[in-house]
Structures are given as C-alpha cells and as structure tokens.
Amino acid sequence: SAVISQKPSRDICQRGTSLTIQCQVDSQVTMMFWYRQQPGQSLTLIATANQGSEATYESGFVIDKFPISRPNLTFSTLTVSNMSPEDSSIYLCSVQGSTGELFFGEGSRLTVL
Amino acid sequence: AQSVTQLDSQVPVFEEAPVELRCNYSSSVSVYLFWYVQYPNQGLQLLLKYLSGSTLVKGINGFEAEFNKSQTSFHLRKPSVHISDTAEYFCAVSLTKYIFGTGTRLKVLA
Numbered sequence: 001s002a003v004i005s006q007k008p009s010r011d012i013c014q015r016g017t018s019l020t021i022q023c024q025v026d027s028q029v030t031m032m033f034w035y036r037q038q039p040g041q042s043l044t045l046i047a048t049a050n051q052g053s054e055a056t057y058e059s060g061f062v063i064d065k066f067p068i069s070r071p072n073l074t075f076s077t078l079t080v081s082n083m084s085p086e087d088s089s090i091y092l093c094s095v096q097g098s099t100g101e102l103f104f105g106e107g108s109r110l111t112v113l
Numbered sequence: 114a115q116s117v118t119q120l121d122s123q124v125p126v127f128e129e130a131p132v133e134l135r136c137n138y139s140s141s142v143s144v145y146l147f148w149y150v151q152y153p154n155q156g157l158q159l160l161l162k163y164l165s166g167s168t169l170v171k172g173i174n175g176f177e178a179e180f181n182k183s184q185t186s187f188h189l190r191k192p193s194v195h196i197s198d199t200a201e202y203f204c205a206v207s208l209t210k211y212i213f214g215t216g217t218r219l220k221v222l223a
Contacts, residue, residue, distance in 0.1 A: 042213045092156055099164060100145050100207055104156035
C-alpha cells in the first residue's frame with residue numbers, strides 16, 4: 001500500500017489567482033495521477049505525472065491551466081491557474097499499486113469565489 | 114472504449130438491512146473491476162477488486178461483489194449495513210486507464 005499526503009486539505013481562493021497543491025507519497029513511484037472531482041460528480045483524470053518528463057494531459061486539460069511538477073519519485077505538485085468558480089472541486093492525487101488498485105490522498109477541496 | 118454505469122445515484126437503507134449497489138460496465142476486452150468508497154471529507158479507499166479467478170470477491174468492512182461476465186455486471190453487496198457505511202461508492206474499470214462510475218450515495222438510516 002501507499003500513504004499519500006496532500007496539502008492544503010482545503011482552501012478558499014479569489015477568482016484570477018493560482019493555487020498549488022502538493023502531493024507526497026511514502027514510497028518511490030513511477031507515475032502519479034491527478035484527478036478532479038467536481039461537486040456531486042465522479043473522478044476525471046487531469047494528467048499523469050512521470051518523473052523526469054513532462055506530464056501527460058487528458059483531453060480537455062492543458063498545461064497552461066494545470067501545470068504539474070514532478071521533481072522526484074515521491075513528490076508532485078499541481079497548480080490551478082487563473083482560477084474561476086468553475087474550478088471549485090476536489091483535487092486528488094493518486095498512485096497505482098502492483099495489482100492495479102489506486103491509492104488516493106485525502107484530497108484538496110478548493111472553493112473559488 | 115470502456116464505460117461504467119452506476120444505475121442508482123442514491124440508496125437509502127435502514128441499519129442492519131442488506132444492500133446492493135449496482136454497477137454495469139461495457140468493454141470489448143477483459144478488464145479489471147474495482148469498488149472504492151469515499152467517506153465524507155476523505156479521499157477514495159479501495160473496497161475490493163476483481164482481477165481474475167473466483168467471480169465472488171470479498172472486500173473490507175464485510176462487503177462483497179460478484180463479477181458476472183454474461184451480464185457485464187459487478188454489483189456490490191453487504192448483508193447487514195451499519196450507520197458507518199454511509200458514504201459514496203464508486204465502481205471503476207481499468208485496462209490501460211481507469212474509468213469511474215458516477216457514484217452511488219449510500220445513506221444508512223437509524
């Protein structure tokens with residue numbers, strides 16, 4: 001299993017600002033995943049972060065809006081840039097186990113006013 | 114392409130009663146199947162998974178699920194629920210990527 005810590009756990013931000021979410025894993029992993037969970041909805045994959053290369057973004061998500069860093073095998077950050085109320089969501093960091101299961105952080109709950 | 118359908122958005126049930134949360138999937142190839150639970154203000158936690166072998170899978174907290182290939186279903190069951198089971202439950206399929214269902218909110222009533 002993996003233990004994942006995310007910071008901040010929640011935040012309230014003003015429109016037009018940016019917020020960086022941090023994700024720390026207790027073991028070295030090749031890939032880290034960032035998901036968005038909009039209110040009352042399911043999880044949508046934003047991007048996959050590989051150490052040493054640029055993140056791979058899913059359709060509908062772009063690097064300018066959601067820049068990702070992956071400086072080492074246990075840490076990643078996701079920035080939500082130029083925020084609008086539509087960005088109000090839970091952002092979840094995740095890693096995959098050896099038999100395909102996902103382990104999640106507790107999430108970062110973002111409210112944009 | 115794969116897809117996951119959770120037919121019930123909300124399921125109210127009385128404490129100690131049985132519950133079934135339904136999940137149907139669509140895929141042209143074999144996939145792995147998962148159930149996750151999300152308690153209030155927390156991330157998702159794995160309940161159980163089906164990779165291969167026995168079609169009846171047992172998970173944590175007394176939950177189990179049955180893989181039915183002919184009906185492309187993976188329904189989650191518990192014979193007797195507790196108040197603490199109140200949470201959101203997500204079914205997911207995985208091959209190269211994860212596809213999550215829209216979730217079922219289980220509310221256990223006293």
